[in-house]
Amino acid sequence: MWAVQWYKYRRPRQWLTSSCLGAMGFGLHAAIGAAVARPEALVIDIDGGSFMMNVQGLAAVQVENLPVKMMILNDQYLGMAAQWEDLFYKANRAYTNLGN
Numbered sequence: 001m002w003a004v005q006w007y008k009y010r011r012p013r014q015w016l017t018s019s020c021l022g023a024m025g026f027g028l029h030a031a032i033g034a035a036v037a038r039p040e041a042l043v044i045d046i047d048g049g050s051f052m053m054n055v056q057g058l059a060a061v062q063v064e065n066l067p068v069k070m071m072i073l074n075d076q077y078l079g080m081a082a083q084w085e086d087l088f089y090k091a092n093r094a095y096t097n098l099g100n
Contacts, residue, residue, distance in 0.1 A: 003046040025053030035066040044069045049078040
């Protein structure tokens with residue numbers, strides 16, 4: 001969600017998202033798909049806590065020698081799950097806090 005709010009897109013077809021449909025870990029594998037589809041393009045995965053959901057995708061990046069770049073933002077939460085806890089459960093946390 002950080003990327004859609006703050007990144008300045010310059011051309012169409014630069015943004016690939018799960019559109020908040022609960023697909024935690026979507027970013028890395030979407031970046032892999034984008035890199036395979038457009039090997040000449042710079043592909044950057046801007047990710048947060050959900051990165052740990054599919055970290056095994058790093059193996060595909062290495063095996064296929066894909067030039068995927070990753071920016072991991074540490075907000076110390078599983079962000080989308082925490083957002084739902086705020087909206088529907090009065091901010092009652094169920095292990096979504098990844099900090100101290």
